[in-house]
Amino acid sequence: MTETALVQHARGVMGLVNGLGAAPRGVIADSVRVSWERCVNDYRLDPARPHAPQVVDGNNLKDLQARHEELVDIARAEMDTLYDQISGSGYALLLTDANGIILSEKVDPTLTRMFRGAGLVVGADWSEQTEGTNGIGTCIAEGRSVMIHRADHFRARHTALSCSGSPIRDPDGEMIAVLDASVVGSHDTRTSQMHTMALVNTSARLIEKCLFLRRSQPYRILRFHSRPEFVNLLHDAALALAEDGTVVAADDMAVALLTANTRRSLIGSLVTDLFDIGEAELRQLEATRQALFPVRDLRAGRRFFVSLVPPQTQTHLIATQTPRRSISAPAPEPVRITPIERPATMNLAELAGDDPAMLRNIRSASRVADSPVPILIQGPTGSGKEAFAKALHLASRRAAQPFVAVNCAAIPESLIESELFGYKAGAFTGARREGSKGRILQASGGTLFLDEIGDMPLNLQTRLLRVLEEQEVVPLGGDTAIKVDLRILSASHRPLREMIHRGEFREDLYYRLNGITLELPALRERADIERLIRRFIAMETERERPVAIDGEAFARLIAYPWPGNIRELRNVIRTALAICEDDVIRREDLPSELRNGTIEQLSAAATPPSAASSTIAEAPVAIAPSGPALPTPPPGTTPLNPLEEAECKAILQAVEQNRWNMTMTARALGMSRNTLYRKLNRYSIPVGDKRHDKLSRH
Numbered sequence: 001m002t003e004t005a006l007v008q009h010a011r012g013v014m015g016l017v018n019g020l021g022a023a024p025r026g027v028i029a030d031s032v033r034v035s036w037e038r039c040v041n042d043y044r045l046d047p048a049r050p051h052a053p054q055v056v057d058g059n060n061l062k063d064l065q066a067r068h069e070e071l072v073d074i075a076r077a078e079m080d081t082l083y084d085q086i087s088g089s090g091y092a093l094l095l096t097d098a099n100g101i102i103l104s105e106k107v108d109p110t111l112t113r114m115f116r117g118a119g120l121v122v123g124a125d126w127s128e129q130t131e132g133t134n135g136i137g138t139c140i141a142e143g144r145s146v147m148i149h150r151a152d153h154f155r156a157r158h159t160a161l162s163c164s165g166s167p168i169r170d171p172d173g174e175m176i177a178v179l180d181a182s183v184v185g186s187h188d189t190r191t192s193q194m195h196t197m198a199l200v201n202t203s204a205r206l207i208e209k210c211l212f213l214r215r216s217q218p219y220r221i222l223r224f225h226s227r228p229e230f231v232n233l234l235h236d237a238a239l240a241l242a243e244d245g246t247v248v249a250a251d252d253m254a255v256a257l258l259t260a261n262t263r264r265s266l267i268g269s270l271v272t273d274l275f276d277i278g279e280a281e282l283r284q285l286e287a288t289r290q291a292l293f294p295v296r297d298l299r300a301g302r303r304f305f306v307s308l309v310p311p312q313t314q315t316h317l318i319a320t321q322t323p324r325r326s327i328s329a330p331a332p333e334p335v336r337i338t339p340i341e342r343p344a345t346m347n348l349a350e351l352a353g354d355d356p357a358m359l360r361n362i363r364s365a366s367r368v369a370d371s372p373v374p375i376l377i378q379g380p381t382g383s384g385k386e387a388f389a390k391a392l393h394l395a396s397r398r399a400a401q402p403f404v405a406v407n408c409a410a411i412p413e414s415l416i417e418s419e420l421f422g423y424k425a426g427a428f429t430g431a432r433r434e435g436s437k438g439r440i441l442q443a444s445g446g447t448l449f450l451d452e453i454g455d456m457p458l459n460l461q462t463r464l465l466r467v468l469e470e471q472e473v474v475p476l477g478g479d480t481a482i483k484v485d486l487r488i489l490s491a492s493h494r495p496l497r498e499m500i501h502r503g504e505f506r507e508d509l510y511y512r513l514n515g516i517t518l519e520l521p522a523l524r525e526r527a528d529i530e531r532l533i534r535r536f537i538a539m540e541t542e543r544e545r546p547v548a549i550d551g552e553a554f555a556r557l558i559a560y561p562w563p564g565n566i567r568e569l570r571n572v573i574r575t576a577l578a579i580c581e582d583d584v585i586r587r588e589d590l591p592s593e594l595r596n597g598t599i600e601q602l603s604a605a606a607t608p609p610s611a612a613s614s615t616i617a618e619a620p621v622a623i624a625p626s627g628p629a630l631p632t633p634p635p636g637t638t639p640l641n642p643l644e645e646a647e648c649k650a651i652l653q654a655v656e657q658n659r660w661n662m663t664m665t666a667r668a669l670g671m672s673r674n675t676l677y678r679k680l681n682r683y684s685i686p687v688g689d690k691r692h693d694k695l696s697r698h
């Protein structure tokens with residue numbers, strides 16, 4: 001901001017507070033005006049006065065962090081998830097205590113300097129009393145979520161910031177922290193900041209939930225939701241119960257679902273007065289741990305599903321991670337499998353199985369299940385993107401409305417427009433006489449799933465964007481717009497971000513579709529492949545009696561890299577079941593690519609998990625025995641600056657230490673796999689070397 005702009009901002013603030021002038025820019029919300037008044041009248045701050053950030057000293061900071069260790073620990077995992085969702089957008093995620101002191105942060109390492117310059121550092125005091133109106137301090141002062149966008153800030157020097165802060169409360173309802181996402185110098189509009197605000201709010205609620213569950217460990221915890229698939233996920237409602245069934249704590253979701261006024265109004269009630277459940281049933285539920293039981297809310301009559309977690313010493317928050325499979329130990333005995341009925345559609349929990357990445361996806365998705373936040377599903381072909389989209393639709397309030405899937409890659413380019421937007425009678429030669437409604441209109445009220453969105457031609461991307469922004473569609477040959485109400489889910493196996501850089505995909509459409517991104521893992525990366533194989537055999541067999549798979553065939557299915565993912569696995573199993581003799585699947589029932597060679601050769605043939613998220617340069621890389629040497633940049637690319645060189649070295653080192661396992665490398669570097677692949681691409685580090693891939697699989 002120029003000197004003049006700074007002075008103008010300060011003058012505008014003072015003018016408004018003193019009732020003399022107009023707001024500095026646009027319309028200022030009442031809550032911002034009230035905050036500015038607090039800054040001037042109560043804290044005696046001057047918006048123009050230069051002011052160094054107030055940072056607590058190292059020892060005091062350590063004390064503060066130690067005092068909030070449990071909170072910081074819980075928040076870290078959630079901040080990692082949120083960061084993955086908004087990484088690449090230049091945000092700093094900040095956790096502060098109830099006084100606005102930053103306790104921890106999650107920042108893109110390349111932007112650290114910029115955030116430091118803006119005063120967003122661990123230990124800094126962002127209370128309203130010190131920094132004036134801002135996302136953290138004003139959230140604390142108002143006791144609610146706030147978005148402070150650019151010129152809403154009181155101090156002129158903060159007007160490059162956009163901040164979204166959400167309060168975090170302890171199980172007693174006391175505000176103990178703020179979670180904030182801030183960006184410097186972004187030209188995003190206030191409206192596009194709303195997405196970030198919604199995600200920050202959800203993360204703050206989830207941190208509260210984890211804290212609630214951890215602090216309620218000495219009690220029985222009753223968890224409930226109207227949708228059975230949400231029970232025992234972080235999105236459900238929870239009541240902590242004393243031995244005799246008295247509610248000793250309730251979370252906000254319980255307050256909302258039971259339409260109570262406050263947490264306090266639930267505390268002291270007997271659970272048997274809230275639901276039509278008796279003590280005997282509670283005991284039975286406690287013994288079966290996590291089994292679901294249908295109940296009715298005795299006051300409002302709503303139906304819920306409940307589970308009961310017994311008192312425990314270890315937190316039981318979310319599904320535990322399954323250890324990675326070992327491919328070196330084939331099952332020696334044939335595995336017998338009892339047939340099960342094939343469900344018409346699978347729900348989210350069934351699709352996720354026991355895979356941690358999939359479970360994380362469900363957690364992310366369940367936060368926005370009933371909101372209009374659009375979801376972009378990325379994953380390699382056949383990994384289950386459409387199945388996941390359908391399950392998301394069925395888990396939302398729109399479940400009874402249409403789910404309309406459009407595969408942008410399958411429709412000829414010349415027909416996409418009429419297929420999507422519909423047309424009036426006689427709109428073009430060859431059009432049906434009665435016209436066509438179009439897929440967008442068909443989906444109105446329900447969900448529109450845009451599959452292979454990366455294949456949509458650029459000119460139609462522009463039209464689609466307009467439909468999404470205005471929520472109305474004009475059919476071809478028509479002149480009146482028709483209002484639509486759409487939930488948008490989209491999917492792509494192509495790297496959309498790279499397509500944006502190449503000018504093949506509109507950036508504004510990308511952000512409009514990508515409220516959150518879910519990455520579906522390739523089948524070879526799933527931790528629950530053995531369970532999936534068993535389940536497919538059980539589902540696909542048409543026999544009534546059990547079937548079996550012998551150890552050798554089973555080991556081959558586990559070792560094979562599955563370039564076609566779940567779809568390929570299903571087809572291989574269908575064929576094997578059709579041709580196998582004596583109801584036992586053996587090696588000879590498998591296709592040649594799985595049948596030939598040793599098991600080690602099969603697994604060594606694995607291709608890198610790059611197809612979904614990135615196109616990685618194939619240039620060879622030289623790795624010196626003493627440590628990683630930097631790859632030679634391909635001709636025509638800009639040489640690396642010293643900072644990039646250091647980052648490239650650190651990534652190479654981490655990649656080697658983690659034996660080219662990209663998931664572990666990303667975790668070690670504290671970045672998402674997507675970001676890692678982007679950086680590998682940027683630094684021309686190839687991941688296609690089969691030797692490395694083989695190493696990563698053991």
Ligand SMILES: Nc1ncnc2c1ncn2[C@@H]1O[C@H](COP(=O)(O)OP(=O)(O)OP(=O)(O)O)[C@@H](O)[C@H]1O
Nearest residue numbers: 350351380381382383384385386387388493566567
């Ligand atoms: N977790 C799962 N368990 C069982 N079956 C699954 C699972 N995920 C997907 N499937 C099945 O695998 C097949 C492929 O899934 P789907 O069509 O959803 O993949 P996709 O990623 O959308 O594929 P593409 O990229 O080719 O469009 C479908 O028959 C689907 O029902």
